[in-house]
Amino acid sequence: MAGTTSNIHILVLNGEKDENLKVASCTSCAALGTGAIQPNRPNVRRQWSRPPLVVVIPAVEQEDIAAQNILWFCQFVSLSTNFSLTMHLTKEHSFEQQPPVTKTPKRIRLSAVFIHADDMLVITAHEARLITEVSLDAAPRLGPPTSYVNVFLDPDPTEDGYNQKRTAISVKTSSPAWNQTFKFFIPQDIDEGARIHVAVWERQGGDDHYVGGLSVSVIQLMSVPLLGWYALLPRDTAVKSYTKLRIRSEIAAQQPSQTCTSSSNSTSVYSEDETSDMLDVFVDDTVDSSPLERNRQNAIRALLVALEDTTDRMDLCMNVFAEPLNIDLTSEQHSALFANIDELKGSFRQFTDNLVSRRVEETNRFEVIGDLLKSFLSTTGSKFTVYVLSRDTAQQTMEQLKKTSTDFASFLSQQVSTRPGVDLESLLSAPVMLLHSLPQLIEEILTNTKEGHADYLILKDVKSQITELQKKIAAQVTKMRTMNRLSFYEDHLTSMDHSPLPFKLLQPSRSFIKEETVLLEFARRTLLRNKKSRPRHVTILVFNDCILLTEKNEASGQETTYSLLNPGNKPLYLNEIYVDNDDGSNDVFFGSKSNSFIIHAENHRQKVQWINYLKADQYHTRCFDGSHDQYLPNGRAFEPAKISLRDVILPSGCELGFSLRPDNPGIIAEVRQGTPAMEAGLQNIDAVIRINQISVSGLSHEGIMELLRLPLDKINLTVQRLLRRVTVLRDIDHSFGLVLQGSKPTVIKRIDPNGAAERAGLRLGDILLEVNGIYVGNLHHKRVVGILRKCSQGVRLLVRPTLRSIVFQLAPNFSRDLLGFSLMQKGKSFLHVCSLEEDGMASTAGLELGDQLWEINGRNVRSKTKEFTETLLEKVCAGEAACLRLVVLSTLRHVTLQGQMLGINITGERPPRIGNVDNDSIAERAGLRPGDVIWAVNGRNVLKATHSQVVNSIRACTTRVVLSVPLT
Numbered sequence: 001m002a003g004t005t006s007n008i009h010i011l012v013l014n015g016e017k018d019e020n021l022k023v024a025s026c027t028s029c030a031a032l033g034t035g036a037i038q039p040n041r042p043n044v045r046r047q048w049s050r051p052p053l054v055v056v057i058p059a060v061e062q063e064d065i066a067a068q069n070i071l072w073f074c075q076f077v078s079l080s081t082n083f084s085l086t087m088h089l090t091k092e093h094s095f096e097q098q099p100p101v102t103k104t105p106k107r108i109r110l111s112a113v114f115i116h117a118d119d120m121l122v123i124t125a126h127e128a129r130l131i132t133e134v135s136l137d138a139a140p141r142l143g144p145p146t147s148y149v150n151v152f153l154d155p156d157p158t159e160d161g162y163n164q165k166r167t168a169i170s171v172k173t174s175s176p177a178w179n180q181t182f183k184f185f186i187p188q189d190i191d192e193g194a195r196i197h198v199a200v201w202e203r204q205g206g207d208d209h210y211v212g213g214l215s216v217s218v219i220q221l222m223s224v225p226l227l228g229w230y231a232l233l234p235r236d237t238a239v240k241s242y243t244k245l246r247i248r249s250e251i252a253a254q255q256p257s258q259t260c261t262s263s264s265n266s267t268s269v270y271s272e273d274e275t276s277d278m279l280d281v282f283v284d285d286t287v288d289s290s291p292l293e294r295n296r297q298n299a300i301r302a303l304l305v306a307l308e309d310t311t312d313r314m315d316l317c318m319n320v321f322a323e324p325l326n327i328d329l330t331s332e333q334h335s336a337l338f339a340n341i342d343e344l345k346g347s348f349r350q351f352t353d354n355l356v357s358r359r360v361e362e363t364n365r366f367e368v369i370g371d372l373l374k375s376f377l378s379t380t381g382s383k384f385t386v387y388v389l390s391r392d393t394a395q396q397t398m399e400q401l402k403k404t405s406t407d408f409a410s411f412l413s414q415q416v417s418t419r420p421g422v423d424l425e426s427l428l429s430a431p432v433m434l435l436h437s438l439p440q441l442i443e444e445i446l447t448n449t450k451e452g453h454a455d456y457l458i459l460k461d462v463k464s465q466i467t468e469l470q471k472k473i474a475a476q477v478t479k480m481r482t483m484n485r486l487s488f489y490e491d492h493l494t495s496m497d498h499s500p501l502p503f504k505l506l507q508p509s510r511s512f513i514k515e516e517t518v519l520l521e522f523a524r525r526t527l528l529r530n531k532k533s534r535p536r537h538v539t540i541l542v543f544n545d546c547i548l549l550t551e552k553n554e555a556s557g558q559e560t561t562y563s564l565l566n567p568g569n570k571p572l573y574l575n576e577i578y579v580d581n582d583d584g585s586n587d588v589f590f591g592s593k594s595n596s597f598i599i600h601a602e603n604h605r606q607k608v609q610w611i612n613y614l615k616a617d618q619y620h621t622r623c624f625d626g627s628h629d630q631y632l633p634n635g636r637a638f639e640p641a642k643i644s645l646r647d648v649i650l651p652s653g654c655e656l657g658f659s660l661r662p663d664n665p666g667i668i669a670e671v672r673q674g675t676p677a678m679e680a681g682l683q684n685i686d687a688v689i690r691i692n693q694i695s696v697s698g699l700s701h702e703g704i705m706e707l708l709r710l711p712l713d714k715i716n717l718t719v720q721r722l723l724r725r726v727t728v729l730r731d732i733d734h735s736f737g738l739v740l741q742g743s744k745p746t747v748i749k750r751i752d753p754n755g756a757a758e759r760a761g762l763r764l765g766d767i768l769l770e771v772n773g774i775y776v777g778n779l780h781h782k783r784v785v786g787i788l789r790k791c792s793q794g795v796r797l798l799v800r801p802t803l804r805s806i807v808f809q810l811a812p813n814f815s816r817d818l819l820g821f822s823l824m825q826k827g828k829s830f831l832h833v834c835s836l837e838e839d840g841m842a843s844t845a846g847l848e849l850g851d852q853l854w855e856i857n858g859r860n861v862r863s864k865t866k867e868f869t870e871t872l873l874e875k876v877c878a879g880e881a882a883c884l885r886l887v888v889l890s891t892l893r894h895v896t897l898q899g900q901m902l903g904i905n906i907t908g909e910r911p912p913r914i915g916n917v918d919n920d921s922i923a924e925r926a927g928l929r930p931g932d933v934i935w936a937v938n939g940r941n942v943l944k945a946t947h948s949q950v951v952n953s954i955r956a957c958t959t960r961v962v963l964s965v966p967l968t
Helices: 065-080 248-254 291-328 331-338 341-357 370-389 391-404 406-418 424-428 430-447 456-492 604-614 701-708 756-760 781-789 841-845 866-878 947-956
Strands: 007-013 037-039 053-058 084-089 107-115 120-129 146-154 164-166 177-185 195-204 207-217 226-231 244-247 268-270 280-283 512-523 536-543 546-553 561-564 578-581 587-591 596-600 645-651 658-660 668-671 686-691 714-721 724-729 738-741 746-751 767-771 794-800 803-809 821-824 832-836 852-856 883-889 892-897 904-906 914-917 961-966
Touching (some): 120 195, 146 177, 207 226, 291 331, 291 341, 291 406, 291 424, 291 430, 370 391, 370 456, 391 424, 391 456, 424 430, 456 561, 456 803, 578 604, 668 686, 686 701, 738 781, 767 781, 803 841, 832 841, 852 866, 866 883
Antiparallel strands (some): 007 053, 107 120, 146 164, 195 207, 268 280, 512 536, 546 561, 587 596, 645 714, 658 668, 686 714, 724 794, 746 767, 767 794, 803 883, 852 883
16 A cells, blocks of 8 residues: 555455365555445345455544444355455554454343243243344345344134233344243143244334244243243244353353363353253353443443542541541531441442442453442432431531631641541542532443443433432432521521511421622612612521511621511511612612612622512412312322332342232332341332342232242342331321222322321322231221221321322333323223233333323323323424323222132123122122223233133133222
């Protein structure tokens, strides 16, 4: 090459593939520009054979995306044609060293477990890798594929296609992550040849192409589960077998003494049981070396560095300051200074250790970290809040000690002189500084994470979680500072005659806005500008509902005091003040009916600020009653419970330290002290939603216990704070301020405004589970009311909220159809969720069958038509909103029937209803009533099913039947 041009030459030669083939030298040719391709004949995409193909690329920097595309193109050529490939670099330094191209099979990670307690086969399609091989019959495409998974049982015992399942569509990613669980009820007389088939499909244009699949015998799954990675086999092989794959690093971790040799394509065969149809293959994951992934790795390392630096600073603070001062300071002073920094440091240290353990030694890269971040924020959020709220007190304590204790001041000076840069104030502020920088660090990771990555949605949730945490802490700090400020003014503010104030300044709804000393004139009539008094300096205290005119008294060596100047010793309420201004000056006129005042502002900017301060409109909060149909009524009784999920990782092979409620499957009953469950932050109001990414919805207590006993290295629990403990004290009129409805369970139908129940935090629709420790979920209405009436002063309740807030994280131009739920409306009644995709986007977010829709992104839709609501949903999805927020109310209860003779018959209408209920039967004791609409049988939607399909679904379940019927 002449001049300064340095090129990468790629030559593809004719010939059959032969490992011993010697590739000739590359032919030089003129540079055609970055990424240019010079074929010897047109239509190269389809005419791969015969003529040689020369590709010339100018040498570029590592971050050049065009170069990465060419490398992918070359890999495509080498894998999908009978050409040999060589690459010559004519520059001494070029690309970052790329991993060798290996022919690892396309693969999918599955969990297939048979639950003997429920006669149920649970299949979870976790994720797949589709980039390692290219189909021979497909042309090269631009961008990653769109894919989904089909899971079906053959032969299907239901004969109605119910056992034909499909995941949601994963858009434009070569590493799709579905994490979708499907459940198949297996009858005892199942055909011995029945098999579960799993097939992955790619969608290109309007056509679907088969990628690969596998199948396994149902009889085999009853004894041995499938857990891990499996190859996607060709269609003719997939219908009768499966091939298990294991990552090389996993083998090394499980069998450190075992060694294996691999061939040149880094794949070797290993079989634990030669008689089985399982072929064990060692593979290495394809290393993503794109600029986006490199930026992601750098962002994760930046997060790790920030966490380690903060942890080291807290450790230094404990060793250098906290421990030595523990002797000289009182316990109150020491606690005020350092608060819970030791506890916070322990959480940071554990998280950084867990994050470092996620780094793959072979590649020095991080794969999935979102679950760790989510768990860290869930367990550390309350500790962050306590620490940040204590900073004002710590600052005041430090300033006071510096003034009053010479030993303390000299100790600080000594530490700074012996350890330059070690300052107590900066060390104490390290966690607060990290809290401010966390959103930016997480945003950087999220920006460089592909949408199809397993971390993408979790990181979006983490970002929202940290933002909500910051808002919550900021609100609490503001509230605390306001309360302190109000208490200060109440203690230091008196009337002109030095008597106490005739009104109460400290009010729950009152907040402090501003304190400023201005030049003020008093007048005798309202806004009478020609009757001016002599201006004087007045300190104005502005609150959200009123202002106080005071005279500030600052005596040396004494605390500041204030004298109230308000006429009549009464506050000037903002909603009674008239505000005016003079365009020709910087004066602001304001007053009430009997008095007026003039503020002489220093400039126009200060004038505008005071006009805004004195206007009451900006402080009015939204508060609507039932007459405003655009919003829901305000008040705690209508405040929906937020659904938040967090991941908890527990070790296997030891006592976990928690038990589950047999009467409410999945809800934690007890957490024992000093166990891994207690250390992970589990509580007896949490519910287990997933076990190792397998949904437990619809499983019995015994079935969930089977999942917990799976032979895995660790147990990853996804839990939700489901229940609430509330203490309600009787009101002055000796009432609890609530009305109950229904039996087995009993539900809160109405809550009195500002009554005892609302003040305690109860919400409309809450289900009563315990009253003073007595389980009442299976009791009749009269017995529950009787127990409540026996409580003299107050009562402790355990409730399950049904009024909930569901949040969907949306991508740009999101499709309404991908939400995974549909609505129905009969006449002018409320809208209800009538169908849900099994473990799809909606059900994963927390939406349930039968939910009554109340609100969409703040808009009340309870009285709206289905057409209006669907149009609103489409607009929100297609707009620029980052999320969709629904407020829904649960309307169904799930009744479990165990036994042979249930004592009910089913009507032949649609939707199906319960006809007669036999006296003292299993159905009657469970609380079923004639006329109850059956929405689902064992989680299967039967609203549109025929009478025979409903009856067969009930009869097929020999161990237990779960019917979903209305709550009341």
